[in-house]
Amino acid sequence: MEILLYVVPGLGVLTLLFAWMRAAKVNRSEDGDKRMQEIAAAIREGAMAFLGREYRVLALFVVAVAVLLALGNMGDGGANFKHPLIAFSFVVGAICSGLAGYFGMRVATAANIRTTQAARTSLNRALDVAFTGGSVMGLSVVGLGVLGLGGLLWLYWGTSILGVEPMAGESLSAVVTILAGFSLGASSIALFARVGGGIYTKAADVGADLVGKVEQGIPEDDPRNPAVVADNVGDNVGDVAGMGADLFESYVGAIVGSMVIGAAAISGFKEATLLPLAIAAVGIVVSVIGTFFVRVKEGGNPQAALNSGMFVSGGLMIVGTFLLTRFWVPAEGIVFAAGSEPVRWGGLFAASIAGLVAGVLVGLTTEYYTSKERKPVHDIARDSETGAATTIISGLGVGMQSCALPVIWIVAAILVSYRLAGLYGIALAALGMLSTTGIQLAVDAYGPIADNAGGIAEMSGLPAEVRERTDNLDAVGNTTAAIGKGFAIGSAALTALALFSAFQTQVSKGGEMLVMDLADPQIIAGLLLGAMLPMLFSSMAMKAVGQAAFEMIEEVRRQFREIPGLMEGTARAEYAKCVDISTQAAIKRMVVPGLLAVLAPVAVGFAGKFGFIIDGPAALGGLLAGTTASGVMMAIFMSNAGGAWDNAKKYIEEGHGGGKGSEAHHAAVIGDTVGDPFKDTAGPSLNILIKLMSVVALVIAPMLV
């Protein structure tokens, strides 16, 4: 079993090498004519400049938190193991998260133009380039994840650096406590990246749409629109870098959460602690295998190609998990709590499958509520015929309603996996959804590359058929993307719950068990405060988008007003000004919501120590539960309402209810614009928020007692 110490980081290195080869393959493809190259260069420049500035700001944050963590973990933790190296874990986690975003963005900004070029000749070649680009992102994320975690495990458990006995099962509990810092690093960078990227992309998008499409009546991605480059940069910083950091965080959180719970087992804790890493390793291998199945023959169906990659990976993962649990888990099972029945391999396997099934069901429900082919979206389109107000009411209604089924699936997964294998089962259920992150993210990241390729085609005036091909590519994979979203939401809820239990275990160590009784007003106080945070956080994100979009709109209007010949196409718009506005706005406005998420649990946790009539750990437990409960709802509500509005607009554009240019279309565009910050800024950030707060609580737990 100890061989894992070398296998896991080694596998991480191999995966990164493989990703690098795939990136080289992308770079070898043709990159189009001069006009295309100019535009692609502007996009890449804008994207990289944003990432550079974002990382400089985040570096300050990382250093500050690392110093505080190191100081707070000096000295003796009593019953809790404390060590300043947790700050090192944190820094490594933050760096790995940043690298994942950087790798993904570099290849995405190279793959976009090459996809356009490929689309000039064939749909399938374009698919190949775009998917290869996406797979670099996917494989980088999982590669960095297991390299980082595996490397730290080797350092902390394979050597005596922490002062615990190397390779001893008894040391694992201490080791994973320090390892949790990695998850904290990943989560905090992810939140800033999601919020910053989301503000950037939506400010540019709303600005480009409202002035360009609505006021001036020019098409999407028209080169006369001054915000068009910023809009395409936004797709990269939001949908590639932001999403990469997001999934890196989920992936790492699910692994660390299950390791922490596993280490608290009473017997078989070595197996329980290392099983999650082994599952992750298998997941990487099956993801790599899956990428080879995404192949289309000329004239074949791209959707089928993506599906076969996903299904092969998913199927192999089930087989892999079966074999792994069967032979990894001791025959007598693992005992997780004094006096409880041992959990055998079958329970662990079934719990992980329960998570997978719930994730797929959440995804299918998401698809139902947001698909262009289904009733909810058709209803919104019909309500658009009576104007924008009914479009909005209808979309908000659909978003709220869409919370019901996913919550039922998640709750069922919680109850079933807990019945099968206790808290550890819940953590494994989350991991079950995320083990194939490699291929899932490849499919997800392929979307924005295709989207960007379309933008480049439009801006460089390529024939309409090129744009049509890229649009086709973009439309493909919606179902797989919806299932990806389902996994993101489902695993967030389960992981938050796992981290939450880990927090309780930490706080209770050596003292009496912390009972967080709902009837205790301290808990209710925490619960209400916690439920409020996603509202406050979302309002900040929405407001940031609104203000940034307002500046963008003013600038775009100014350019149309002041640059003679812009509308006629004889003068060039000042793209860089719009890129600057988005960059500045995103950097400036990501800070406060990000800090809110990090500081709120710290404030509530330590309030009691400063004499406030609040009982730190108990109220903090309530806070986490409240944030999880209301955060999951708001995340589903906002993501699905946004998705449904988006597709209602597209449905009308296909000619329903009056088609393009009709009153209904005008109303649907307003719905879509409202949905933008919902689905791409606030909504997805909430998934990170709930886990980040839980992991903050977990990390500060030893200092609270």
Add this chain to the structure above:
Amino acid sequence: MEILLYVVPGLGVLTLLFAWMRAAKVNRSEDGDKRMQEIAAAIREGAMAFLGREYRVLALFVVAVAVLLALGNMGDGGANFKHPLIAFSFVVGAICSGLAGYFGMRVATAANIRTTQAARTSLNRALDVAFTGGSVMGLSVVGLGVLGLGGLLWLYWGTSILGVEPMAGESLSAVVTILAGFSLGASSIALFARVGGGIYTKAADVGADLVGKVEQGIPEDDPRNPAVVADNVGDNVGDVAGMGADLFESYVGAIVGSMVIGAAAISGFKEATLLPLAIAAVGIVVSVIGTFFVRVKEGGNPQAALNSGMFVSGGLMIVGTFLLTRFWVPAEGIVFAAGSEPVRWGGLFAASIAGLVAGVLVGLTTEYYTSKERKPVHDIARDSETGAATTIISGLGVGMQSCALPVIWIVAAILVSYRLAGLYGIALAALGMLSTTGIQLAVDAYGPIADNAGGIAEMSGLPAEVRERTDNLDAVGNTTAAIGKGFAIGSAALTALALFSAFQTQVSKGGEMLVMDLADPQIIAGLLLGAMLPMLFSSMAMKAVGQAAFEMIEEVRRQFREIPGLMEGTARAEYAKCVDISTQAAIKRMVVPGLLAVLAPVAVGFAGKFGFIIDGPAALGGLLAGTTASGVMMAIFMSNAGGAWDNAKKYIEEGHGGGKGSEAHHAAVIGDTVGDPFKDTAGPSLNILIKLMSVVALVIAPMLV
């Protein structure tokens, strides 16, 4: 102390008599010319017809639930006292709630035309009629509340009908268990009335606005608009009858909640159980005194008149509570739990004041976020200049942000009142906000009467100055109304918490204490399901309004299209058809959301008994906590977003940002229309939802063990 048994119901009768005298005073005022009378008669007819049909549907519900309650409470409850008479309490509660709505509506539909007539000569005479009408509603609600509760208390505790020893302190615990049925009756009728009334009024409003104002460009309340009568009927069924039932429910819930907790005390339980009724009695007296201070001399300020009524009542209430606690509570204090310190009168007094202060702060915060004079509304108005999409984003942001401070005030009230006087303190804090419901509701109900008076003035073609006077009246009292909303939200959270604790006490009786540990996945499962319910419920309410409005729009468009001479004013619109559409839609669509609220706790509570892997009482506790947490947020969010949009529109209509008819105004009208179902249908219903679910749980608790 036993004298209370006669004083309280007697006071209820006296209050109702006084309300009847005030109603007679309204009826004695002049009622205008023939055209006005025709219109007023149409409004009254429509309102009464709706109420009649609504009550017929609810009667079926009441009978069904009563039978189930009686059957479920047969036999021996073990450690829990059970008695089928709880069904009788339920029926009485439902009837009192219905009567409160009926009385209020009768006088409101008489006061509206008389206010118009008075406004032809003087602002102050109009204020007098409108406020007198409002005060009938306010006094009916509190009168019926104490009469019903006091009467039942006399029956259950003053006689031996329950089989417990009359007038014995030990019997009180059993008595209040059966009394809780009254609260259940009040809450369930309130939910249906709020939802039904909300659907009615907003379907009519949206229909009238979108076709009349936006499409045809005719003013508000123009008699050519076919939906205008339905719109005015809506003000009555939503803002008068719906609100009356709502406040009746809050008032009764706060009293019953504190009585149940008081009865569980260890010493001094007689005092603790009866104190809430005594506070309510004092509250009625000071409310009646307050109404006499609402007087304006010719040329005086109506706002000052309303304020002085509120302030006199509020001040007297503080003095009254001081004296009451000082002399009612035994000098040695009351012991609420084994081994805890006794709570003395000062603690009880301070807890009640803490609630009052928190309520005022929540109200002021509400006012800040929704006032026409403040930055949030100005921001929305400014964002309207860039179109409807930014109006919506901005308003949603303001609504979400406005959750933060109120939650902090509520949490502070919870922590402080708990520290001062335990759970009983929290219940008293809620009661502290609601004790002056009589005068608060008088001020609240005065608004729709003035609104209706304006409609009648417009429809009967009275001179513009009459409408101006009624508009002035309508605008007055916004601050007091905002504070009323603050009380509604704050008390809902505190009362839900009190009922929740009462539920836990009931479930734990005689067995081991039910510990609802947040780390228990059963609780988390309940929490997530509970947090989902307000989303589902809101979506149903929004959807109902959307669908009903859609039908209304179609009908209004049809009439404009098919009735020749309608726009020219030579033909009469078919008002009755629109009234019918609203009525049918409201009755039909209130049923499912209402049943959801009643059945969800029952389903979760009993699921375990049917073999589902859910642990009934524990998961039910989680469900209630989740609904409270997410319901409070959604209620604040939706109410304030709606209020802010409404006032942003009014602000623009005053000439800011382009004034009436500008692009910004058009955008603001869309915001206001979206806000309508937010603030008048879904938002306020959620306050009832969270209490109704808690009281359902409390009532079924003895059957769960």
